[in-house]
Amino acid sequence: MRVALGLCYNGLAYHGWQSQSCGQTVQDRLEAALSTFAAQRISTLCAGRTDAGVHALMQVVHFDAECERSSHAWVRGTNANLPRDIAVQWAVLTNREFHCRACARSRRYAYVLLESPIRPSVDCGRVGWSFRPLDQAAMEQAASHLLGEHDFTSFRASQCQALSPVKNLLDIRLHKRGAYWRIEFEANAFLHHMIRNIMGCLVQIGQGKKTPDWMLEVLNARDRRAAAPTFSPDGLYFLGPRYDSVWGMPERTAAYDALP
16 A cells, blocks of 8 residues: 655754654654554655755655554544644555656745744744845846746755756745745755755845845856855745646645645
């Protein structure tokens, strides 16, 4: 039986998604909970790995299990063995043709940013921060330079393992509600630190330190040294992948609309 799960997690306490010898990753905790519930060793694959401190509103994973359980049982039984900052939201019983990574048409992220002269407090670790006002028109003009298929080497971490820096950035949307910005990104795939490096540039442009056309200069440079420093992971959320409807996977969880 192949099972797909959608889960939410707060990444503050974890060293990212991918399993490590310390055991303090989201994958380690999820596989331990699944293995306890299924009474067999369960190994998972995810749709998009997240770094330390990064959150997810709909990480999608799949795994194969010998035991048979209902979709409702996979949700309840797994959550009973997970820490309270990780929770399975849904389960779909599927077939071995489904692959959470290979079947994804695109992936979506959101960055939540607090614009305030005072640093975050109750939402510390869950939002980024700009202590200067931001110019939405300037950031939107800058973001438009990134849409489409490009070589995103300037926004790529040195440790990135992607085979190619060429990605297709399908959409960038900026919304502001009160003091909070929500900037959403959708692409066929992302490079390591790509969004955080783009955010570093957008914030500098929004604060008036750089012009919107500087973003195009950075993109065309194809050199990481041309861009701004990598922005904080605190406000980054993996919103999840999109799949063709034939797979029957939800496109979002309730938490999607709970963000600012």
